[in-house]
Amino acid sequence: MSVSSGATTRTYQISALARELAPQIATLPRLSRVVERFLLDAARDTATAEDIGAALDLDPVLRGWVIRQANSGFWNLARPVTSVAEACVVMGLRPVSRLVYAACTRDLLRQPLTCYRYPGEGFWLHGLVAGTAARRLADALGDASPLAPEAALLAGFLHDVGKLLLDRRLPRAGGPRHVTPAEERSVAGHDHGEYSAAVAAAWSLPAAIVEAVASHHDADPPPSARLLAVSDHLLRHWGVGIWTYPRCELAPPAQELAALAAPLGCSLPCLAHWWEGLPPVVDGLAEMLRALGHGTPPALPSGAECAPSPAAPAAPEGARRRRESARTRTRVRRRKRR
Numbered sequence: 001m002s003v004s005s006g007a008t009t010r011t012y013q014i015s016a017l018a019r020e021l022a023p024q025i026a027t028l029p030r031l032s033r034v035v036e037r038f039l040l041d042a043a044r045d046t047a048t049a050e051d052i053g054a055a056l057d058l059d060p061v062l063r064g065w066v067i068r069q070a071n072s073g074f075w076n077l078a079r080p081v082t083s084v085a086e087a088c089v090v091m092g093l094r095p096v097s098r099l100v101y102a103a104c105t106r107d108l109l110r111q112p113l114t115c116y117r118y119p120g121e122g123f124w125l126h127g128l129v130a131g132t133a134a135r136r137l138a139d140a141l142g143d144a145s146p147l148a149p150e151a152a153l154l155a156g157f158l159h160d161v162g163k164l165l166l167d168r169r170l171p172r173a174g175g176p177r178h179v180t181p182a183e184e185r186s187v188a189g190h191d192h193g194e195y196s197a198a199v200a201a202a203w204s205l206p207a208a209i210v211e212a213v214a215s216h217h218d219a220d221p222p223p224s225a226r227l228l229a230v231s232d233h234l235l236r237h238w239g240v241g242i243w244t245y246p247r248c249e250l251a252p253p254a255q256e257l258a259a260l261a262a263p264l265g266c267s268l269p270c271l272a273h274w275w276e277g278l279p280p281v282v283d284g285l286a287e288m289l290r291a292l293g294h295g296t297p298p299a300l301p302s303g304a305e306c307a308p309s310p311a312a313p314a315a316p317e318g319a320r321r322r323r324e325s326a327r328t329r330t331r332v333r334r335r336k337r338r
């Protein structure tokens with residue numbers, strides 16, 4: 001889980017870019033100190049309510065936001081909660097963890113974009129899901145993972161954050177659109193991965209995170225960036241944050257993902273197990289952002305914006321049934337809590 005040896009030159013270039021972009025980076029909302037503590041102690045699946053509570057004690061504003069949102073009605077709590085530890089007991093650790101992820105990233109990933117097209121809170125949703133997906137892939141790879149799960153989570157949150165800076169440099173004519181890394185390089189000399197890495201470097205995040213973020217659109221990325229690229233490739237295929245509504249029922253591009261993940265030593269069954277667990281994550285985070293008063297409208301829209309490629313095959317019946325039963329289980333759990 002160390003930085004690859006061939007990364008020295010890239011690291012030097014990213015440090016130079018971070019210095020060059022320092023005035024612009026200074027205008028971005030900093031990640032809360034909670035993020036660091038949360039990643040150390042509380043982002044693991046084994047985290048306790050005390051771990052999460054202790055992490056949030058570092059930032060009373062953020063802690064207050066989490067408690068307010070917990071009482072917002074979405075979780076149908078039988079009684080109001082007054083502390084994070086209580087929220088963990090009443091709501092469960094995973095929903096509280098998702099709230100904390102949202103709280104840690106909300107100021108940064110909710111910055112408005114003019115040139116990049118992310119409907120509603122799509123940019124926020126894309127970052128949140130990318131972090132969770134990358135962490136789960138790192139977990140699935142175990143000791144073979146090039147990134148620790150907590151580093152993968154943060155790298156996923158931040159992988160596209162450079163778009164916030166590039167958005168100020170791209171030509172505004174044409175309005176929100178799909179901007180390719182090639183267009184970014186032609187305008188700014190760097191793609192958004194390198195800009196994101198400059199932000200991470202300016203914030204003194206670990207070198208492994210900087211390297212992963214910098215190269216996630218490279219043709220032959222190093223292992224840490226490859227882990228992010230696999231996650232990002234699937235999310236873009238499903239349109240997570242990019243279309244008005246994600247289409248997780250679309251069959252994943254198995255061969256492309258397997259080719260991308262092969263150098264990580266990730267077999268197709270391992271990969272399939274990973275992607276089959278993601279639709280409930282996407283649903284859960286998208287539903288949560290909508291419930292918090294952000295995100296996309298509840299009615300299904302019509303039009304090309306949310307339409308998948310006509311050639312994209314639908315997921316097999318078994319996958320659809322599994323998703324439906326997962327949704328039913330979630331609904332039953334909520335009813336029980338009432």
Ligand SMILES: [Fe+2]
Pocket residue numbers: 159160192193216217232
């Ligand atoms: Fe990207």
Ligand SMILES: [Fe+2]
Pocket residue numbers: 126130159160232
């Ligand atoms: Fe992305």
